[in-house]
Amino acid sequence: MSDPKIEGYEFKPGFKGMAQDTGSDQTMFKGVHWGKAMMWIFLLSDTFIFSCFLISYMKGRGSTLIDWPNPSEVFGLHVFGVDVPLLLIAIMTFVLITSSGTMALAVKYGYEKNKKMCGWLILATAIGGLTFVGMQAFEWSKLIHEGVRPWENPFGAPQFGSFFFMITGFHGTHVSIGVIFLFIYAYKTFKGHYDEGKRGWFTSIKGDYVEIEILGLYWHFVDLVWVFIFAFFYLW
Amino acid sequence: MHAGIIFFLVILGSVLFHIFTPWYWTDVASNWGGMDDTITLTFWVGGGVFVAVCLFMVYCVFKFSYKEDRKAEYKPEDKKLERILTWTTTLGVAALLAPGLIIWNQFISVPKNAIEIDVMAWQWGWQYRLPGEDGKLGTTQVTNINDNNPFGINLDDPYGKDDVMVQTDVINLENNRPVKILLRSVDVLHNWYVPQFRAKMDAVPGIVTYYWFEPNKTGEYEVLCAEYCGVGHYAMRGGVVVQDNQDYENWLQEQETFSDLMAKQKLLETGETKLAKK
């Protein structure tokens, strides 16, 4: 990305430029929208939340007295008479990563003020997210049907159920919140709120296409977290 | 001006309080006199810094209090002074840290000849188990605990049979013999603490924690629970009796072993069945 134009300020490349930006007045991240900077810092904080969850999970898994269940059996699906390990998760992951792609395109079209393309792509992202949550609900109900509970687990250590439901649930909540916002933003895009700078319902901040990028940051983060959860729960 | 005097009196009072205080640590009764030494060392260094900083402050208050016609010095930085202060402080801190780490190393390296004592805590009391003639404690499990097996010893563990069980909250220890306290809890956190021995460690349910010391003064001491464990925390006391070799052996002979207990239970049960048959 090219540097923004700032009157009276000369950008420098590399570490020197970073030091100069830090030492300058007014802003540290030159040309970065307030909301975007806020989202980055919020995501940093959120990273710590998920790290705490995953580290607790590792500690919990390491110290249980009963064996941990084998993930490829527990999460396997039985389709057309064959046991396929990790089938559902593969699809879920694929859907979520694809929705990240559509989100990125939505941001691009947003900045090009292509209202229609942008809106449809946000909607596609939202539907991807909804599909993911739906499949997660399916997986939860399958496990619950098989007798896995937060407090007990017929396949092995009860902590498996506790950590699985807690962490995927916390992530699923993130996705669901994201989906709600995606629908709202799609509506706002189609209505042209970002073109006319209409004020938000609650925050009364003027609408701008940068908001789509901010939501995009959140959405990519949620995807990235899923990759870690995927690795820790399904591949370990 | 008055302010400076009062601050000075506060500093003076603190020093005098420290010198004349009737409240100070009890005589150490274990090998951890080194902990007292590190405290004393920290006291000298830290106390010195405290007094020096505060007296300097009081001096400034006297010397540089507000005058209309005076202007303060303008000196944003003094690199040299700052460097000197940084290095002196670093050295002082290192001097405090080093002995601390050395003694900590002793604290976590248990001597080979230490006798292991299983200290079992619950809400709100203690009981103790000593190894029998084989010198080894039997393994235990919380779920095994019942009236017939108060320590939850695994019945198929041969080491457990001759374990000596002390089902009161007072334990006797042999003078000048290192003990390794193995702590476990069946419910919540506890902490087996005898102020005179200085050392302490939490008892955590689910795991066994340990520490060691060597009592070196005969006498009776009080055990306190030092980790908050519910409403009965303040009343969770126990006792330690440190005895010379002979007295200790006599005491040990009187104690019941696990097999004694099992035999007694069996007798009782057969008696009961016989009674029932009649």
Next chain:
Amino acid sequence: MSEDYNDNKTIQAQSSETISGSGSGVSPDIDYVRPAEIPEQDLYHGHSFITKWVFCQDAKVIGVQYFLLATFTGIIGLILSWLMRLQLGFPELASFMTAEHYYQFVTMHGMIMVVYFLTALFLGGFGNFLIPLMVGARDMVFPYLNMVSFWMFFIAVGVLLASFFVPGGPTGSGWTLYPPQAILEGTPGSGMGIMLMCISLILFVAGFTMGGLNYLITVLQARTRGMTLMRMPLTVWGIFTATVLAMLAFPALLVGALMMSLDNILGTSFFMPTILKAGEVLEYGGGSPILFQHLFWFFGHPEVYIVALPAFGIISDLISVHARKNIFGYRMMVWAIVGIGALSFFVWAHHMYVSGMNPWFGFFFATTTLIIAVPTAMKVYNWILTLWRGNIRLNTVMLWCLGFIVTFVNGGITGIFLGNVTVDVPLSDTYFVIAHFHMVMGIAPLMVIMGAVYHWFPLVAGRFLDEKLGKWHFWLTFLGAYSIYFPMHYLGFIGVPRRYFEMYDSPYMTSAVGMNEFISMAAFIVGAAQFILIYNIIRALKIGKPSGHNPWKACSLEWLTPSVPPEHGNWGERLPVVHRWAYDYSVPGAKEDFITQTTPPSDVANTEVEKT
């Protein structure tokens, strides 16, 4: 709705012209400051009582709201401490108190004072009021989010206080809330009490995150022209760094509280091993109680610095203003704040030396803990070196500063005892610990808060607080608090464990009875002395001496607003332009003994300004 905004106002500060000087010559204009790169903030100006004073989006009002609510919870915490001291000093008078009550009061006192009083007051109160003013912004960058932040805090306090009225009462598991006992019978409030506590903490964290994002982005991205990071007052540095710590440390608390709630409500076993209670094995198993302690202290230790760093920053400014001298070693002070903040994430397990964790951790955490003593000591040296050759006004504000130095150095040094792993073993879980942390993060920050109240009250209300009442308030508080906590260390040396409802008759504890009575008396007096401040504030609001502009002759921006108290938007038509750091006091050659941050260099060309 659009008439509520200053959309159509032309704001002069946006143009690239400099405040003074022509800028036309060949030589660069010494007063040149880069033109504005951030657009004018559009603010929502409330009209009704509700939008102006209740759901207000003005950071200054939100700051005052935070201040008042935190003070209110603080007074509850104070009353709880009275009840505890009554039990400890005069148990015969406290026959209405059972052990359950005592432990509930201990817990609520601790949690209220640390989180809902000190954290909320420093970051929510002072942070909201001072950051925009000190960096020259019109408001926080997200005023709406800021308003929601306060109301989340309000709900969190409500939930916390509600736990007094549920069956079983509030939780009595100690402010550390250690499982398993926090959620087991045998601890008061193990059902509803602990649940409400966890919910309240989660709400607090959520609300705080909203506020914290505001403070960070305002400092990073909304400073006024000429305001570089190294020209900011140390108050802003302290609050900023503390907010960074909070954003990274609160997640651990959130996760811990959530997992404990699940253990409590759903019966999961995150922190619960196999437990035998009253002869029955509970349906828990396989969890790790020490995991909670790690999560808690990963939050808990940075939390200490979340309280301490703003205090460090504020005290630096107060000392500098009232000693009429620049803060000594400004750059060192900034780096010390940042360094302490960074190190504070690597020391948490020094609270757990005797917790049963792997003892080898002791070496690492003792070393990191003592390393943190070095930057802290540097800060203390710089404070007293600022007094050295200053021109010290011995007013109430300065007294609080001096009181802070004494208590902070005292508490800091006992921290070296507890941080050094071996020394900690005999002293941990005794009254020494109580005395240490009350001295260093109870009394010392309180001294700063009081100093800051006397210092900034003229800005908030436009009137001075009464000096005479202030001095009474100070001496009663300082001498009283010092005589509570200084002797208390010696109870710890005897080996009196903390959290004991009654001392009973252990031979070495009976000698403590007299001291306990004395400490309790002092505690009642100190607590009562705080009401002098409340009276003083009410009195000053009515008949206090008007302060006018910049009554303390300070350099920093918050005193340079066109109106006192500052209006919404802070700066009137033009944003200020900054030309120097916030500490140009007693510059040789200058007409007065201070040069404000907005004074352009051409105005003070004949002086010997060294740092800008």
